[in-house]
């Protein structure tokens with residue numbers, strides 16, 4: 078574990094309207110470490126973006142304080158903050174006729190002199206940011222003419238060019254397809270290691286976060302922030318904090334959320350990697366009980382039930 082880049086101490090955060098304070102979260106303690114990618118997870122409306130605003134120094138806590146590299150974040154000027162912290166927000170306004178290269182170059186603004194002239198070192202940083210995000214080929218493309226996934230990578234490249242030690246991203250994979258979501262989260266993980274950055278990512282992608290994050294911060298209404306290795310949170314069952322109500326649970330064996338199956342009264346035997354899928358298909362079809370055992374075989378896949386063979390689960394369920 079590296080040093081903590083960001084420390085939150087007994088924070089109470091929320092919004093003020095006139096003299097009225099609307100408290101969103103309280104009693105928050107956390108540390109974001111160097112070389113770590115930390116995913117902040119929690120249900121809609123719990124206060125993840127509000128916490129991010131406090132971490133970025135954009136929202137003054139009602140009580141407690143946020144320390145950035147050991148100093149209160151409130152003591153940083155906006156110029157100093159821009160050198161330490163890079164941010165990727167959900168849907169920023171981007172001029173469509175700007176090129177990817179120009180967008181990434183904007184990351185250097187906190188570092189250039191008042192003339193805004195890019196020095197050789199700035200150009201190198203921009204080149205490295207484009208290459209780390211694997212979008213050099215997009216340098217001259219306009220933002221209005223690239224895909225959502227490519228735009229997201231360009232925004233990450235801009236944050237990299239800004240070269241802060243801490244990167245904060247609020248739902249960087251929203252609206253992206255599964256492959257792009259994996260790719261971006263793996264890329265962020267790679268960057269945290271290769272460039273020694275602390276990366277905080279707000280995400281709802283639990284399964285991808287489990288694959289990529291070094292640490293989770295779990296937020297839930299009325300409970301303290303839980304910080305730990307994702308694997309520890311799975312093993313201790315604390316991960317279930319993310320699942321409201323009684324209908325879902327996190328399957329420790331399968332590493333994903335599933336609906337709680339009441340008492341299933343069928344007996345499936347065969348290759349372990351297939352039996353769970355058989356149960357799942359039966360459960361979705363509303364079947365909770367079967368009098369005979371089900372045997373599944375591999376190469377070719379066959380379901381054997383009550384003396385009959387089926388080539389697919391669809392055929393099997395249709396015959397029941």
Ligand SMILES: Nc1ncnc2c1ncn2[C@@H]1O[C@H](COP(=O)(O)OP(=O)(O)OP(=O)(O)O)[C@@H](O)[C@H]1O
Pocket residue numbers: 092099101119120121122123124125126127128
């Ligand atoms: N500017 C604001 N003024 C007052 N209340 C706000 C403001 N922004 C957000 N809130 C309230 O703060 C609470 C937490 O909102 P926040 O956006 O932080 O949640 P979130 O966990 O990021 O949600 P989501 O997962 O849906 O993005 C909500 O009840 C919301 O209505």
